[in-house]
Amino acid sequence: MNTKKVSLLQAIWIWLGEQTDKIILWIYAMFFALMIAVFVSFKTRQRMSHNNGIAGEGWLKIVDAPEFPEHPFFEKGKQYPVRIRHASATYLDDAMNCIRSISIKFSHHHWHSPFDIEMNTGAQSLFWNAVSFLKFGSMRKEQYGIEYVEYLRRYPDGVDGTKGAVRRDPTSFHNLHYYSKTPFLFLGTDGIKRYAKYRVLPLENEEQTGVEHRFSEFDLCNQRVLPFDPRGRNYLKYEYEDRVKKQGAKYRLQIQLHTASDDDDPEVFNNMVLWDERSHPWHDVAHFHIEKTLDWKQSTMTTFSVNNMPKTLGVLPAKSIYDYNSLNYLRAHSEIARKARMLSYKVFGMVPPIPDNDNRNVSGWGE
Amino acid sequence: MENPTPESVCEECLKKTKIHYREDGRFFMPRLLSINHLQLGNSKILHNPLVLIVEWLYRQYKHLRDAWKRFIAWLFPRPTKVWCHHADSALVGQIHYADRDNLNTPIHNLRVEFWGRTRWLQWRKLADGYSDDEGKFSLQFELREARNWKIYKTQFEVYQTTHVYFESEKPKVALECCYVEQVPVSNLTGMRYNLRTIHLHLWEYRRDTPVPRTEIKNVDNDSPQYYAQGRLDALFEQITPLEVTKAKHLLQIEQAPETISLAQIQSDYPENLTVCIERKLPGYTRSDEWFGRRMMNGMNRGTFLPDKENHNMFWVKYFGVCNYEHNDEYALPTVEIKFALKENGLPTPTEIHITGQTNAFDKNPWQKKVFTPANGEEWLYAKRIARVNGAFSTEVDEHFTGxxxxxxxxxxxxxxxxxxxxxxxxxxxxxxxxxxxxxxxxxxxxxxxxxxxxxxxxxxxxxxxxxxxxxxxxxxxxxxxxxxxxxxxxxxxxxxxxxxxxxxxxxxxxxxxxxxxxxxxxxxxxxxxxxxxxxxxxxxIDWGKLSPEEKQLANDRIEYYTYQYSFDTSAKRETxxxxxxxxxxxxxxxxxxxxxxxxxxxxxxxxxxxxxxxxxxxxxxxxxxxxxxxxxxxxxxxxxxxxxxxxxxxxxxxxxxxxxxxxxxxxxxxxxxxxxxxxxxxxxxxxxxxxxxxxxxxxxxxxxxxxxxxxxxxxxxxxxx
The missing domain is CATH 1.20.245.10 (Lipoxygenase-1; Domain 5)
Structure with missing residues (x-):
């Protein structure tokens, strides 16, 4: 391996560069969080994207014979209360071609929990670092249910991510596959540093619905409800409510691990690059059963944070806005936005439930 | 030389009339504005001293502009070093032709480069490569190098090959930038950035003709290729005196036709081989010997098709108007010349067959006349017709087409x-x-x-x-x-x-x-x-619609051209x-x-x-x-x-x-x-x-x-x- 000699001056220069990168990242993250807090969370009483959702509660049990390295938080057989929230991003219309999500907290409280994890459909994301996320946001330019036209023209990886993530007319939130995409820290009992990705599948092997295969870029941008589609704005939430009431909803939480090494390619952290399942198999972490759904108010109040994690399972450090880990860094620094939204509910009241009217293809209450 | 032989006269005249190029270099010599402004009538010749001075100044301006470009290129060079340690991003896209019939036709192996420019205007190459067989390119680059704070702009460039030259006996390919696209630095966020499909007008086929020709939109400034300056200089020097002569003649013909004759026109141009020989050996250039010599080894480089019956006899054929659209002013009958080979190996004409219209009144295209040396004066006329038709066929069929x-x-x-x-x-x-x-x-x-x-x-x-x-x-x-x-x-x-x-x-x-x-x-x-x-x-063609004469002509032409152009009729061709x-x-x-x-x-x-x-x-x-x-x-x-x-x-x-x-x-x-x-x-x-x-x-x-x-x-x- 070639080594390069670095003078003291160069070392200082490099160190200064790294510190500058971190400062810029912090400024980025804080500025972003502040903007969201002021102009979205507080002013409009909305989340940044996943407003259209339904929450539920139940119990989660760590599997009895874990096949992944031992971790005190995931102690075998241990039970946790669990609250989840399914949502469709970003529109207030279940019948649109949307990304669907599940967010899990190991608690029945709407805010506090020892472990939160947020996942979306699709194994890959639509953006890969802080700077690309901001570009993604700035290029949304939504109109009448059509968005990201220029973004998808320019970023083919965004196209790939979108193709894998959107689900049109799924039969249920329950039969979809959800991925955390970005890796987190996993420091087990053995003290070996690992990186972890999570996913959620239905407990029983059910066919995933809503997956589209024939796309053009224009179709991807057009997320509108299909003409003559009889499904209502809340059909998925209603279906989930009925399903849970009748039989409950059972899921499995899985983990995929990568052992850290000094010469890891940065692409390991890239949420657009899948870890090979042959060398990085998925293992069951826990099974959980949702026994009841929550009303609109409780669902809306329920909130999640990557900061709600044990230190040994937390967010990986990021070095710059180009670092793939900077996405979780942004999430971790957006607490102010969560708090601003809670405050807005107190000040302005709760946003109303989504009505079953014909105001379709919209992403805001005011539209 | 007291008794000049035809050979010695020919050799002397060949030397005398050989064209040499020497630069005159006089400042106020009339100049041709541009090779692309040559006209059959009056080309754009600059005579006026004032215009010549202005034109000279313009040339100096162009030299200065070129010098400035060279200076800028020297001051801000394009180093070959690629600023990339770990490629983590890529510029992707594809390059297709821009003409409407080929919008989906990829352009392969085009040189593509990705450059950054620093705040102090230096260039940094971020990536280079080529489009692939499908016209797609993927330029791998390092995001942090492209988004370095020193870089204020980045651009994607496509290069086409303009010409080849040899340096130390090794071939070098000269590339010219034919497309530039600015890529906003802020749009570079990692992974792939798509420049989409780039359509380029490179060496397109013309759509207005079934002949494979190059589309040239504007020969001065929108052409896939331009003349080399050396060629233009040489041509200007050569052609300007001729242009002046022609201009003088055209003016005389228009203004005072009585002051000009064909002989004068002929004498105003440099003496050519036949004029020179004719002056020294009167009548020789109209002789059978000269006719045979030039048909064999002159401009026409005639094709001698062996006679089917007598293999010591040969035919040289110049097909006339055939079925092509023609006017009623000029004659172009088909001429077939029968030659015998002399002992010295040169051909001598024995018969000339002329098929077609030879005067303005009898328009029968199949009328045939046969001449031999025994025809006296008419034999001379027939040879002239053969020369003229030979010149036409050589120029149109062999020179321009072939x-x-x-x-x-x-x-x-x-x-x-x-x-x-x-x-x-x-x-x-x-x-x-x-x-x-x-x-x-x-x-x-x-x-x-x-x-x-x-x-x-x-x-x-x-x-x-x-x-x-x-x-x-x-x-x-x-x-x-x-x-x-x-x-x-x-x-x-x-x-x-x-x-x-x-x-x-x-x-x-x-x-x-x-x-x-x-x-x-x-x-x-x-x-x-x-x-x-x-x-x-x-x-x-639909052979069934041809008359017997037309069929015969078509078959004759196919037979003769197949021999003339060494055309292999049995070769496997595609439909x-x-x-x-x-x-x-x-x-x-x-x-x-x-x-x-x-x-x-x-x-x-x-x-x-x-x-x-x-x-x-x-x-x-x-x-x-x-x-x-x-x-x-x-x-x-x-x-x-x-x-x-x-x-x-x-x-x-x-x-x-x-x-x-x-x-x-x-x-x-x-x-x-x-x-x-x-x-x-x-x-x-x-x-x-x-x-x-x-x-x-x-x-x-x-x-x-x-x-x-x-x-x-x-x-x-x-x-x-």
Missing amino acids: THLNTEQYAIAAYRNFRRSPLACLLFPHLKEVALVNHSADTLLIHGYIPSATALTENGLHQRCYELLGMQDWKNWKPMKPLSEAHTCAKAEKMFWDLTIDYVEKFFAENLEEIKHHWIEVYRFSQDLVNHAVPVFLSS VNGELKVVSPITTSRTFEESPPEDMQNLKHVCAYAIMMATYMHTWINEHQYDDLGEVLYSSGGLRYGNKERGILAPESDLSISPDLTRSTQMLWFTNFLSRTEYGFITKNEEGDVNPLFSKMLLDRKEEFAKLGVDVNAIESRTNI
């Missing part, structure tokens, strides 16, 4: 496809500028002079060229077979062909692996050649859109590994053929034009019917059948102009673009060529004007 148009189809296919293959270095030096020359010829000759000075209309010319191009194929092409020791033209042709084959073999031996590696370029070259080729001669394409495919395999062994041989043959057509075959006619077409009464592009019953069977003294004064000065201007290119020779290698090996091989055989009357230093490296 070399200019034929070479252009190889040029456009080569420039569209050879980028990384060494074949670019082999072919480009010989294929350059032909598209420009042909573009000028469209206006000057096909639209201008020829329809006004010969029997065919512009439509007729287009049709004739289109059909005759249907006999030009590289497959199994061979040079003319010498009939005798005196057939120096054929011997020299064969010698040059053998030399070219040898050169191509050596080039392939040196570059074989790279040629194989970039075989896709050969495949696409072949595809372009075949798909855009014209159909095989008369392959799409595209219902047309049997004349150009044989070189390969049908995308990779060398998949191709049969003969494909490599095909490739060598087609390269040698293209070089042969672009250099020697064109040079022969081009350089001899002034010898055989530099005396109006001796030969011209056409004879007028006149107003007498005898029509064109009349003596030279009957000026009513020879070209009128305007056409005469234009013809002499043309033949001078076309023969006086004097730039772009293989051995002189003025632009350093000819492979030194080729020059050396030619010079090594200088004496052998000289014995056959060929000066190797006068063989053009490309199809000149």
